[in-house]
Amino acid sequence: MLLEVKGLCVNYGRIEAIRDISFTVEEGEIVTLIGANGAGKTTTMKTISGLRPVRAGTVTFNGEDITHMPSHERPVLGISQSPEGRGCFIGMSVMENLEMGTYARADRKSKAVKDDLDRVFELFPRLKERTNQAAGSMSGGEQQMLAMGRALMAKPKLLLLDEPSMGLAPKLIKQIFDIVTEINSQGTTVLLVEQNAAQALKRSHRAYILETGEIVREGTGMALAADPAVKAAYLGGDV
Amino acid sequence: MQFLIDNFAALTVTGLAIGAVYSLIALGYTFVYGVLRLINFAHSEVFMYGSFAAVWVVMVIGGHPGGSIGQVIFWVALMFVAAMAMSGLVAVLIERVAYRPLRKRNAPPLIALISAIGASFVLSETMGLREKIAGWFGLDDTLRPYVNNSRNNVPLPSIIKPQGVFSIQGYEVTNVDIFVIVGAIAMMIMLDQFVSRSRLGRGIRAVAMDPEAAALMGVNRDRVIRVTFLVGGVMAGAAAVFYLLKIGSTRYDVGFILGVKAFTAAVLGGIGNLRGALLGGIVLGLAENYGSALVGTEWKDVVAFVLLVVILLFRPTGLLGESLGKARA
Ligand SMILES: Nc1ncnc2c1ncn2[C@@H]1O[C@H](COP(=O)(O)OP(=O)(O)OP(=O)(O)O)[C@@H](O)[C@H]1O
Numbered sequence A: 001m002l003l004e005v006k007g008l009c010v011n012y013g014r015i016e017a018i019r020d021i022s023f024t025v026e027e028g029e030i031v032t033l034i035g036a037n038g039a040g041k042t043t044t045m046k047t048i049s050g051l052r053p054v055r056a057g058t059v060t061f062n063g064e065d066i067t068h069m070p071s072h073e074r075p076v077l078g079i080s081q082s083p084e085g086r087g088c089f090i091g092m093s094v095m096e097n098l099e100m101g102t103y104a105r106a107d108r109k110s111k112a113v114k115d116d117l118d119r120v121f122e123l124f125p126r127l128k129e130r131t132n133q134a135a136g137s138m139s140g141g142e143q144q145m146l147a148m149g150r151a152l153m154a155k156p157k158l159l160l161l162d163e164p165s166m167g168l169a170p171k172l173i174k175q176i177f178d179i180v181t182e183i184n185s186q187g188t189t190v191l192l193v194e195q196n197a198a199q200a201l202k203r204s205h206r207a208y209i210l211e212t213g214e215i216v217r218e219g220t221g222m223a224l225a226a227d228p229a230v231k232a233a234y235l236g237g238d239v
Numbered sequence B: 001m002q003f004l005i006d007n008f009a010a011l012t013v014t015g016l017a018i019g020a021v022y023s024l025i026a027l028g029y030t031f032v033y034g035v036l037r038l039i040n041f042a043h044s045e046v047f048m049y050g051s052f053a054a055v056w057v058v059m060v061i062g063g064h065p066g067g068s069i070g071q072v073i074f075w076v077a078l079m080f081v082a083a084m085a086m087s088g089l090v091a092v093l094i095e096r097v098a099y100r101p102l103r104k105r106n107a108p109p110l111i112a113l114i115s116a117i118g119a120s121f122v123l124s125e126t127m128g129l130r131e132k133i134a135g136w137f138g139l140d141d142t143l144r145p146y147v148n149n150s151r152n153n154v155p156l157p158s159i160i161k162p163q164g165v166f167s168i169q170g171y172e173v174t175n176v177d178i179f180v181i182v183g184a185i186a187m188m189i190m191l192d193q194f195v196s197r198s199r200l201g202r203g204i205r206a207v208a209m210d211p212e213a214a215a216l217m218g219v220n221r222d223r224v225i226r227v228t229f230l231v232g233g234v235m236a237g238a239a240a241v242f243y244l245l246k247i248g249s250t251r252y253d254v255g256f257i258l259g260v261k262a263f264t265a266a267v268l269g270g271i272g273n274l275r276g277a278l279l280g281g282i283v284l285g286l287a288e289n290y291g292s293a294l295v296g297t298e299w300k301d302v303v304a305f306v307l308l309v310v311i312l313l314f315r316p317t318g319l320l321g322e323s324l325g326k327a328r329a
């Protein structure tokens, strides 16, 4: 098991954003969390990256208990996130953003970084054309690609993607999902949060459904996509 | 008006020199603001402690007028080392004692502001009462030259005699003027390079732009904050040496008006923006000098603040706009 979340509870003050959540991600999988707005998906992702304090429960990564590990130490272990709303460093150039992705790598000065950069440029040719452009002046879709590329530059074992298709044109959405599949087939485990439940379920090995801070269903992507209740609630009735 | 025209060169050179000192202090305000969104009101005291360290080190090693060129270079170098070390240390201590405990408890910004003002008073009064404090430990006799008349001006032993290097409009531009202006600008260029090129510098900019995303990249925010205070402090220490060389003395409350001026310079240039601090300091230094030539020296400080208000009316985010992020090349 690469990631194991057990009995996780996270609060914002007195509001319980997530309650007693448990799930796992196996090495090599794409696992998706789906759920309505405010269900607690982003909170879960931020907690795995250490940006939110845990009230109860544990997060285990690669056999190590990281529940209370400071956030900045987690990329070193191989956890990398492209956060909701992208979080690009808007005053930095595209290249500097990508270099920030390597900040925590022990081998950041080696040739491996160059290879990873080539790979990111292969996945996102648009970034290569724009290396010197300020991230803040890129379009929303381009910034999304940058955030994913930046997360990949950390050479993660586990890549967390919080709504990578948010605000993108339908054609681009498909492209982003293709890239997620591609990244996964190259050996990176992916935990995905998505509003585009239909696409996401089709692409993922397994999925969990969150409702108001609790996991209400789980299963393979296929099974959930075929489930009538899931269809009605998250897939707009038809897939 | 005629006075301004006749003395334009002199006013410009002094304005640049004092403006460069403002800029160096302003960097500390702007740097900390960029990362913490907090005005470190105790920064003026960081400068003041540096200035005392510089004077004391010259007293300890017996710096005197008429030293050989080698001696003078050695003394000035020691002043820099002492002042930068002292200011850096005081800045880091302020962060540790006055801000970090509040940050860990998620205190609202207003509380940190009060803590900052408190730290500023404590630090300046500690210096102003150093004779009494030394007395508590029975050290007032041993330390006499360093602590007596603790509320008066403390002169820097005159180790350099300003010498004219060239003259414009009848004003002798001295070696000290040139050293202060060139030295201060060199320090700022170094800082700019550090922030835009080094890994830690990028970490600082990343935290300033988006603390959560920076943490996701593995940037240790506490460490960045400590470095930010340290660097701001070191710059204030350098400013203290330049100030002493130009002005010749310091006092326990020297930080007050200088701090307000430097803070003004930082806001003038665009708080959070390193190049803004440089520009703001220079503009303020020049405007003050030209202004006082026009309407009288006693109006100098009034001119400075009228300028601030006027510029902010037209450019509310300062001359170069906010953000440490935009400080890149
Ligand atoms: N900073 C915060 N302060 C207070 N409450 C918050 C905060 N962030 C999130 N919440 C609350 O926690 C709950 C879960 O929010 P979260 O952002 O995790 O939802 P989400 O599933 O990601 O939603 P969306 O699909 O809209 O992104 C919501 O009720 C939200 O209002």
Ligand SMILES: [Mg+2]
Binding pocket: A041, A042, A043, A084
């Ligand atoms: Mg969300």
